[in-house]
Amino acid sequence: xxxxxxxxxxxxxxxxxxxxxxxxxxxxxxxxxxxxxxxxxxxxxxxxxxxxxxxxxxxxxxxxxxxxxxxxxxxxxxxxxxxxxxxxxxxxxxxxxxxxxxxxxxxxxxxxxxxxxxxxxxxxxxxxxxxxxxxxxxxxxxxxxxxxxxxxxxxxxxxxxxxxxxxxxxxxxxxxxxxxxxxxxxxxxxxxxxxxxxxxxxxxxxxxxxxxxxxxxxxxxxxxxxxxxxxxxxxxxxxxxxxxxxxxxxxxxxxxxxxxxxxxxxxxxxxxxxxxxxxxxxxxxxxxxxxxxxxxxxxxxxxxxxxxxxxxxxxxxxxxxxxxxxxxxxxxxxxxxxxxxxxxxxxxxxxxxxxxxxxxxxxxxxxxxxxxxxxxxxxxxxxxxxxxxxxxxxxxxxxxxxxxxxxxxxxxxxxxxxxxxxxxxxxxxxxxxxxxxxxxxxxxxxxxxxxxxxxxxxxxxxxxxxxxxxxxxxxxxxxxxxxxxxxxxxxxxxxxxxxxxxxxxxxxxx
Amino acid sequence: xxxxxxxxxxxxxxxxxxxxxxxxxxxxxxxxxxxxxxxxxxxxxxxxxxxxxxxxxxxxxxxxxxxxxxxxxxxxxxxxxxxxxxxxxxxxxxxxxxxxxxxxxxxxxxxxxxxxxxxxxxxxxxxxxxxxxxxxxxxxxxxxxxxxxxxxxxxxxxxxxxxxxxxxxxxxxxx
Numbered sequence: 001x002x003x004x005x006x007x008x009x010x011x012x013x014x015x016x017x018x019x020x021x022x023x024x025x026x027x028x029x030x031x032x033x034x035x036x037x038x039x040x041x042x043x044x045x046x047x048x049x050x051x052x053x054x055x056x057x058x059x060x061x062x063x064x065x066x067x068x069x070x071x072x073x074x075x076x077x078x079x080x081x082x083x084x085x086x087x088x089x090x091x092x093x094x095x096x097x098x099x100x101x102x103x104x105x106x107x108x109x110x111x112x113x114x115x116x117x118x119x120x121x122x123x124x125x126x127x128x129x130x131x132x133x134x135x136x137x138x139x140x141x142x143x144x145x146x147x148x149x150x151x152x153x154x155x156x157x158x159x160x161x162x163x164x165x166x167x168x169x170x171x172x173x174x175x176x177x178x179x180x181x182x183x184x185x186x187x188x189x190x191x192x193x194x195x196x197x198x199x200x201x202x203x204x205x206x207x208x209x210x211x212x213x214x215x216x217x218x219x220x221x222x223x224x225x226x227x228x229x230x231x232x233x234x235x236x237x238x239x240x241x242x243x244x245x246x247x248x249x250x251x252x253x254x255x256x257x258x259x260x261x262x263x264x265x266x267x268x269x270x271x272x273x274x275x276x277x278x279x280x281x282x283x284x285x286x287x288x289x290x291x292x293x294x295x296x297x298x299x300x301x302x303x304x305x306x307x308x309x310x311x312x313x314x315x316x317x318x319x320x321x322x323x324x325x326x327x328x329x330x331x332x333x334x335x336x337x338x339x340x341x342x343x344x345x346x347x348x349x350x351x352x353x354x355x356x357x358x359x360x361x362x363x364x365x366x367x368x369x370x371x372x373x374x375x376x377x378x379x380x381x382x383x384x385x386x387x388x389x390x391x392x393x394x395x396x397x398x399x400x401x402x403x404x405x406x407x408x409x410x411x412x413x414x415x416x417x418x419x420x421x422x423x424x425x426x427x428x429x430x431x432x433x434x435x436x437x438x439x440x441x442x443x444x445x446x447x448x449x450x451x452x453x454x455x456x457x458x459x460x461x462x463x464x465x466x467x468x469x470x471x472x473x474x475x476x477x478x479x480x481x482x483x484x485x486x487x488x489x490x491x492x493x494x495x496x497x498x499x500x501x502x503x504x505x506x507x508x509x510x
Numbered sequence: 511x512x513x514x515x516x517x518x519x520x521x522x523x524x525x526x527x528x529x530x531x532x533x534x535x536x537x538x539x540x541x542x543x544x545x546x547x548x549x550x551x552x553x554x555x556x557x558x559x560x561x562x563x564x565x566x567x568x569x570x571x572x573x574x575x576x577x578x579x580x581x582x583x584x585x586x587x588x589x590x591x592x593x594x595x596x597x598x599x600x601x602x603x604x605x606x607x608x609x610x611x612x613x614x615x616x617x618x619x620x621x622x623x624x625x626x627x628x629x630x631x632x633x634x635x636x637x638x639x640x641x642x643x644x645x646x647x648x649x650x651x652x653x654x655x656x657x658x659x660x661x662x663x664x665x666x667x668x669x670x671x672x673x674x675x676x677x678x679x680x681x682x683x684x685x
Binding site (some may be wrong): 380383384387388392425427 | 610
């Protein structure tokens with residue numbers, strides 16, 4: 001039996017406390033009004049912004065899909081009455097001057113994003129009157145305000161979905177091992193079950209976050225905003241209105257509940273059967289597990305695809321991609337396998353896994369390597385097909401990412417492909433603990449960045465930063481993950497007793 | 511000096527493996543083992559150095575990647591940078607996604623084919639090569655171990671008879 005080391009327990013508590021403090025800080029320091037945003041923007045303006053404006057490029061303000069999507073401007077109606085709110089407010093002249101210039105740029109940007117044609121931009125630039133400019137400026141402020149208010153939410157959301165999906169990757173891997181009747185992996189089943197113990201906890205928190213989104217606590221899902229589907233509303237968006245048969249809150253939240261419940265049920269019964277198999281005299285529980293694993297895999301692949309549309313793709317409701325579900329799957333599947341590998345190495349290092357040898361580790365490393373390449377294949381296929389055809393309605397997705405997220409966007413490919421392929425291609429390296437820990441760390445960070453790239457551009461646009469909110473959210477969920485997983489590992493022996501393949505697995509060598 | 515070798519013939523791979531281990535333990539140098547199919551662990555038991563063909567394949571793959579990159583860069587960017595359907599041919603990196611399929615296939619092509627050719631050359635295999643089979647049964651269901659004799663013929667024969675060989679022959683080699 002495994003005993004939770006007190007050091008690790010303390011470490012997980014420290015992570016959780018630091019995380020909660022940082023998350024709270026993120027929410028408290030998020031701007032509340034347009035005036036706050038104005039100050040932040042002015043500060044940025046005097047900071048390094050002139051430098052970038054100097055070389056003639058349009059300032060990196062407008063964030064394409066979010067900006068096209070009027071719905072998230074809940075305060076747009078106010079901005080429609082420009083004259084009253086005008087300079088009467090206590091802005092000093094200098095700020096206002098900058099602000100007007102800024103707003104002209106903003107209009108330019110908006111148009112540019114929508115039409116992507118320079119000449120029209122210049123035509124538009126002249127007839128903008130002072131009042132219109134001010135209205136546009138207010139709209140810009142409302143837009144940035146929403147992005148900045150989304151920041152702590154998105155940070156929480158990315159970390160929350162990432163850790164929950166890691167456990168789903170492990171659960172899918174576990175089910176595949178059961179159904180494939182793998183002879184090498186039964187000695188690792190209890191480790192996988194320990195990791196998936198995070199699923200009930202993680203999915204509960206995640207579900208609560210989804211409900212909070214539905215209660216308009218944030219502006220992350222543009223299609224959840226008020227008035228988006230109502231004709232005549234300032235927020236009306238005919239594209240989203242057309243999708244409202246699928247993207248509406250009740251249907252969306254019911255789907256989420258069904259998916260999370262289905263996954264949790266499989267986890268619960270699979271573990272229960274596995275423990276019952278230890279005490280039984282025949283293989284009936286093993287056979288039951290085989291059957292429910294096969295059914296789970298069918299359920300999983302359908303729900304996984306829909307899940308990726310619901311929870312990630314619908315953040316950009318004007319955009320769609322057919323292989324998105326697979327892409328998301330590959331991302332968390334490889335993260336899940338990496339997590340199994342890292343926790344196995346940890347437990348082995350502490351002397352708890354007597355029958356795990358370097359061949360088991362080697363097999364896990366091969367999966368890490370192979371699925372990393374598979375992720376890259378899907379990443380590239382999605383990117384290249386859209387880049388090649390360059391259809392405006394699809395390509396905005398990548399335009400915003402390349403313009404505003406250049407380093408994370410391409411950095412993720414380096415971390416998730418170039419690094420693992422060069423390190424893990426060597427057979428000897430796949431058996432060296434420190435190499436695997438290093439490669440695993442890079443892969444996990446890389447896939448966090450991958451989820452960051454999928455979610456952040458839609459919610460915070462160019463206002464992204466990996467700062468206190470983001471790091472604290474990761475700390476909190478990492479602490480919770482460590483605490484739940486290692487607590488679960490203490491609840492059952494780490495070696496299944498009567499699995500039909502356990503003897504083969506104990507003597508597995510490659 | 512005569513060039514005598516012992517041919518010890520076995521009809522089971524487990525017995526062969528035991529015999530190989532015993533022969534190694536007795537410090538007799540094994541010249542060669544002929545088997546009808548791959549025997550798992552035989553190379554380790556014989557103490558043969560691991561193959562380096564994977565390293566060759568990796569290097570060949572890098573050559574293929576370099577070739578693919580050079581080819582597309584020269585043809586599409588340097589030699590005649592036409593505007594084909596609006597694809598940006600100003601620099602390699604701008605149009606790289608379109609070249610990746612070629613770069614990938616060249617990598618695989620070079621790695622695979624050059625590795626196979628390396629294998630043929632290193633294991634001396636080619637069409638019309640005369641077979642080096644000491645006993646036709648070794649391609650069907652028998653295993654043969656060949657050990658050089660150094661004036662200890664009697665000792666070796668009795669040693670191999672004790673290892674479960676179904677047949678032990680002393681052969682004069684002419685080559």
